Amino acid sequence: MAVAGKVVAVTGASSGIGAATARHLASLGAPVVLGARRTDRLAALAAEITASGGRAVAVRVDVTDPADMHRLVETAVERFGRLDVLVGNAGITRIGPVAALDVAGWSAMVDVNVKGVLHGIAAALPVFRRQGSGHLVTVVSTSGLKIVPTQGVYAGTKNAVRTLLEALRQESTDGGLRTTSISPGYVRTELIDNAVDDPALRERMAGSMAELGIDPAAVARAIAFAVDQPDDVEIGDLTMRPTRQG
Template sequence: MTTSTPKIVLVTGASSGIGEATARALAVGGHHVVLGARRVDRLAAIADSIRADGGSADHTELDVTSLDSVKAFVDTAHERHGRIDVLVNNAGVMPLSPLIMGRTADWDQMIDVNVRGVLHGVAAALPLMKTQGAGHFVNISSTLGHEVSPTTAVYSATKYAVRAISEGIRKENSEVRVSVVSPSFVESELIQGGDPGTMAWVQGMADKLALPTAAVSDAIVYAVNQPDQVDVGEIVVRSVLDAAV
């Protein structure tokens, strides 16, 4: 098993799902985790639980659609701990619908959270990582960032963008590691909003195929714990049943 020295790891969208599972798993591994999300009460409860279990954690209110909020999240962690080792850009939304429905508010929300949210994280953390001479972005894409299905065009576009942004960071900054984790259906609160008919179908598929959040958090922990000279480029996580539907 690969081991790692303790790191300061920031996790966005940490109030539930993959973000919460990742924060808990990293804390178990000895890292200090900084939880960020809009639901402050939920963050506080998770941080308290992590500390009660012997881990190290703190939290900050965060809205990834606001550059000022993301900068405050990153800068506060840097001031408290003296460095930023890893930023897990996990926050995301998935209100799906056919393009013909023209649900532009949903499109805007996906672009704001899934793309701008990642870019805001890069803008806030990359300069600090460059100054340190080291750092690591773990960006959450999706299997739908590799293919487009009916109703997923905009969501897929945002997740393709996450992969493109990640590759740009990698090619421009040799001292900064970048890992993309692309899960399929996972137990989470992601299935919200969108066209009711579409989302009912998605929920039905998730009921059949959804993996536990630990399947993704374990992949993130694996990438974080690699030696400094090892850059895990991408991990795709899906159910073995995916190919059969």
């Protein structure tokens, strides 16, 4: 597979889709650089991948800090000689009607979901330009495709990223850059753990997610499919969801 040997950095790698992606790509022969804030989980995942014969290094990363994203990219180049793919997976959500005026929650989503992606682009693009190739794979959401009440601002951040990546793609058709938006539906992750303040509502949502959501490994396989394409093929937008999701 073309995945083998590609150096891949993953944000939000301490759990969920990010951790599953790191495991899967490493199993296919890709050196992985793991970025997240929870260093204990990162260290454990890096040790697990290494014990299984893969190559992994962990870096503490807060995507809202541009310097952290530069350190993630620099670590890839220093340890493995290059960076081929940046998987932008870090994301948060706050669920509630716009009229609830959760200004702090709005700002947090913009900082992580939008600015975090921009910080990744700012860190990786110069390396990709220098190499003559590179791939930005970013996890967005079906929430941006089917707009529903209580997810308006979250969906807005995901659609902002989708628009940004399409513009960057059109600007980069002669520079060896590929962009891919992965739009998952319900996935069994920790995303909703801090999505609402009401414990009872959060428990009900977690129950629904556990019953309906697909395994994060399914998204990891989709990411590997996009990365595995030959250099002259780009998977621009890939949507996946549970077959029972409406």
